[in-house]
Amino acid sequence: MKTEPMKVHYLCPNCRSYLRVWNNIIFTVKSAEGKKQGLLLLNPEVGNYTYVSHPSLKFFESEKVEFFCPVCFSNLTAKQINENLVKIIMVDEQLHEFDIYFSKIAGQHATFKIAQDNIIERHGEHSSSYVNYFMSKLRENLGE
Template sequence: MKANYICPHCRSFLNVGDKIIIAAKNSKKERGILLFSMELGDYTVLKHPSFDIEIGEKVNMYCPLCKTNLKKHKIHDNLFGIIMQDEEDKEMQILFSGTYGEKCTYRITDKDVESFGKDAGKYIDLDNLISMS
């Protein structure tokens, strides 16, 4: 499926090639760029070797263009969100964990919630997610 990923605040495109580009800040307040796979459920992340993040460390994530925090407080304080737009311009909310190395992603439409990753059950009650988004 061909998709675009969009900042929910400034509506800028966040994907280039097959990667989603997110600005990040680690627990030491150091900044860097993270490149995520566009394929939901693929948890490969690329980063510069000097941008130190430990597995299990909480990371804040921002739009690289408008610099707005992508955190989704009303759902869970460790989930971040962007918009996925499919080839028919239908938009879905994508939520993902802010803990480095955690495998947790949700794709939310107006009718359905699909979860990805072994840690997906950690944060939210899927039955109540649509009404909270």
């Protein structure tokens, strides 16, 4: 028997469409050179790096992958924070909104859950390399 999935939603920051369907967060992805493209389904549990894609869609280790909203096709790169991070919105059961940032580098495990300028959760063995830069950038953006 399947366990009841957590009632957490993920939204596109641009069009606010729901990106989570059943137990997957759905993205359109492209290799940086644009030669490979397809659908990528991420696990909705923050810090879980398992994903599903068609077997023909393979990215090599440390390849940069562009993530797009499958509804409005906007590039989800967190340009104000870091070119290597993707940003989406999480809405929890209490309807609290958080910004979720994760690395778009294949094989790099780094995820941040942010509320205003605070890191609420940090996951992944590669996340430490982003922390200082990330915090200073967030403060910089909030100070504008």
